[in-house]
Amino acid sequence: MVGMGSSLAMTTLPDQTGVPPERALDCAELVRRHPWAATSLGPAEAWDPVVRATVDMLLASPVPMVLAYGDDHVMIYNDAYAEVLGARHPAALGRPAAEVFGELWHTPGVGGVIADVYRTGQPFLEAETQVAVARGAAGHVEQASFTRGHSVIRDLHGGIVGVLTVAAETTQVTRRLQSLGDLTARLASALTIDDVARVVLAYGMTSFDVDHCVFAVDDGTEFRYVRRIRGEMMDEADERLPPLWKRFAPDPDSPMVTAAQTGRPTFQADGSPLAKIASDRHERRIRALAAMPLRTPLLRGALTMGYRTAHTWLPAERALLYAAAELVAQAAERARRFEAQHGTAQLLQRSMLPEHLPELDRFRIAARYDVGVDGNAAGGDFYDAFELSDGRLAMVLGDVAGHDVRAAAVMGQVRAALRALALTDPAPGTVLAGLDRLVGSLGAESRNEEIFVTVVYGVLDPTDGTITLASAGHPPPVLRRADPEGGPASAELVLVPPGAPLGLGGRWRTTVLQLEPGDSILMFSDGVVERRDRPLSAGLADLVAAAAGATSGDPRNLCSLATAAVSGSTDDDVAVLAVERAVALSRSATMLVPAEPTGPSRVRQWMSTRLREWSVPEPVIGAAILCTSELTTNALLHAGTPAQVHIDLSAERLLVSVADTGTRGSVTRARTDALSSRGRGLGLIEELSDTWGTDPTVRGSTVWFEMLIPPR
Structure with a gap:
């Protein structure tokens, strides 16, 4: 550390001979044994009394100290300074500093500092410097901070014979x-x-x-x-x-x-x-x-x-x-x-979305809503699905431009009006015409012609799987087709006739498609596919590819994939709604688990009984019970409320979801990265399931996973 700068910490000196045998000796003993007669200091018994007193003082000090003696700056230092030197000790003892530090001694801020103090006799205080220090018996090297003071040592006759450097470690501060x-x-x-x-x-x-x-x-x-x-x-x-x-x-x-x-x-x-x-x-x-x-x-x-x-x-x-x-x-x-x-x-946002979606015998429905921007404002995206009086299913996904309370209020009015119109006459053209008049009226009342609302609306007939669709300026849905022969699925955008956004007095045409067993349809808001640095066509292509590559057409799985299908972040809200036509009727069961220590064990026993009654393969049963137990434990411990466990078994997959209804007063967020009290739950879900995800709900959140059933 004699005059060294921060660059010295990165330098490694050549190995010194004789290091291992002497490393166990302290500096006082090394100084006593050293052949000083061969150095400029001369024999120890002939040292000047001031020099001897200085050496005795530094050897006894717990603070890093080093004496650079004579014109060649021979080094004498204590144990604290030896720790700073690391591998340079003990070979550095009794050697000229220029030999110890090599070429670095001649670089600015290193040897020149000692030479100036030695020549002028003026003390010098160095600012804080980073130095590599070996700590502990294992010699672990870490960066330490030191402030160093340099002052001259004079002999009995007043002549300058050396420079004493005292280093104060400031690492902790x-x-x-x-x-x-x-x-x-x-x-x-x-x-x-x-x-x-x-x-x-x-x-x-x-x-x-x-x-x-x-x-x-x-x-x-x-x-x-x-x-x-x-x-x-x-x-x-x-x-x-x-x-x-x-x-x-x-x-x-x-x-x-x-x-x-x-x-x-x-x-x-x-x-x-x-x-x-x-x-x-x-x-x-x-x-x-x-x-x-x-x-x-x-x-x-x-x-x-x-x-x-x-x-x-x-x-x-x-x-x-x-x-x-x-x-x-x-x-x-x-x-x-x-x-x-x-x-x-x-x-405000979630109170305007449906708390529960319809449950049909041969059709599965799921939806997801993720808040955009900073999560601190209500948005205008919405979805809805509800049964009509004749047994058909109305489904809609819309977007009111804006991220404020006004956008959310317009969204709530549009959604309520759509339900009322559809329950009277569910024909897509009639419903969109009624909504168009509503939006136009709202714009006139507010004297704001910039209310921008897009909607895609469809009516599903469960008897044959036909869907009649119409779009008011909204992106077209994605249709995922399952291969009846068990091959890879395909996906494409539905060719819905384009129509003007609501409020502009447009006319809307419809298209009809049919969901075959295993097929799914996915409606989505533009926040799913729009990115600032990419064209819209690229986002649509990514979404179609993600739907085609999904392990199954399960709507929950598709919703989860859709929100992450396009790379990059978005400031917009994201809403998705998916409907799948099942290959066969599924079996389902639900259990409400109290927030008690026995809850997870009760879930394991209940699931084991149900899944064996349904003849689920044993490997799937074991993995599903383990994952469900982890999710239930997480919900009970960290949401602090009872949990609802739902299992749904079809011919091709087992779907398990665990929902909670509280977050201990904190912001409702998906806990995809925070499963299990000891952190192992996430790894288990990823390892044992084929796909999984989280869905924020009106009150709490739901974590789910899906396991494919191997063919018999």
Whole structure:
């Protein structure tokens, strides 16, 4: 480290002879044994008293120190500096620095610093520099930060005989400042209180290496908190799961409550700060605790960090905690605002969509709606499917331009009017003509001619599978044809006669197609296929290819594939509706699982009985029960509500879905990447099923998987 710059950390010196036998000796012993007579220092017994005192001082110091002696800068250093040298030690001891560092010694900022101090006698303080340091018995190399001071050593006669370098390691301070920057970046992308909690707990445990970290926010008259303790096993899947919050009353003996209510931080260096409120042995073992308030106009909370040993909270550390708490408080308030706005938009959006789709003997129906933009605004996409008085099925998918409450309101009016019109006269031409008049009237009332609504509407006759379709400016559906001989399926866009969007006084023509057993039809909004950097035709081609390559024509599977068929992100909402004509009648059963520890075992027993009654092959039964148990456990633990398990068996596949009705107050989101309390559920579903996915519903979410039945 004598005058070295950051570039020296990347340099590897040649192997030095004699290193292994001497590595076990400390520097004091190596200095005693070294043949100094062969160096510019001369025999040790003849050293100048000042030089000897300097060497004795640096050998006894725990701080990295090195003496560069004489015109050739012979190096004498201590054990702390030896760790910095790494593989260069012990061969560097007693050698000129230029030989130790080679060509780097002559580069700017390295040897020149020592030479200038030695020549001028003026001390010099170097700014922080990164150096590679070997840590621990295993010699693990890591980057450390040091600030170095160089000063001259004079002999008894006042002559300059060397330069003493003292290195102060600032690695911990530097890393904490860097981690504060990382905290800022991560909090900027945290949308919900759950997200903020995950970021804060990870920050406290890694940056401050604490034994106990708690994040708490007010929840009405009470508080709720989530904590992390040292030794907790948390894998990547666990980190993505919703944190398990606990509620507690405002106990005046709680440092966390005191900080949240008064807005004043508290620091205890040693004692039993949690003794009066400890709920388990982990809290009783805490001796040092910092409690930082989190206060904004909309939020009261606290962040606490504790150690199991005494800990002095130094001013620099307190300042860092103040800054972190301010960042966390602001992020928590933003998250609370987002959740409130998001919840309102989601409730408005999903209240206008059907909660349940019709169940027909030989036709399966599924739909999916994904919010676009940032998920914080209602949109105008909608779908619907309902039975008519004569037994036929009306199905529709539409899009009202816009991403605001007004677009959602128009969507709700259009959907309600369509139902009323279809129940009176379901003919596509008649329904679209009535909707056209409605949209034109709405535009006139608002004095806004820019209400843009597109719709594709069809009527399915279950007796023969015919569908009569008409489109008002909407993308055509995709028709997936199954091969009766068991070969690959095919897919194509339905040639629906083009028609003007609603509100323009157009005329609409219809087309008729027929679904054969195994065929499916997929309606979709333009958010599925439109991308800013690609032509619409490319998106349509990708969607058709995805439908043709689907493992089955199951509507749930098609909806899941459709939302991911076109690469790239979209800012638009996405709505899809799929209908399949089954090859044969399917058998189904449903079980409501209470939120109890025995729930998963009851599901396993129920499924085993049903599937064996239906003569499902044993390998499929075992895999299906294992996957269902994982999904049920996830729903019960992390949604906190009863779960509904539905199984549907057809000749070619077994479909299992697990639905929950709650999200512990957080934003309703698909949990495709957060299955199982220990993170193994996702791998199981991917490994054992043929396809799987998640569907957000009006109240909660549904995770499902499909397993193909091998031919007998």
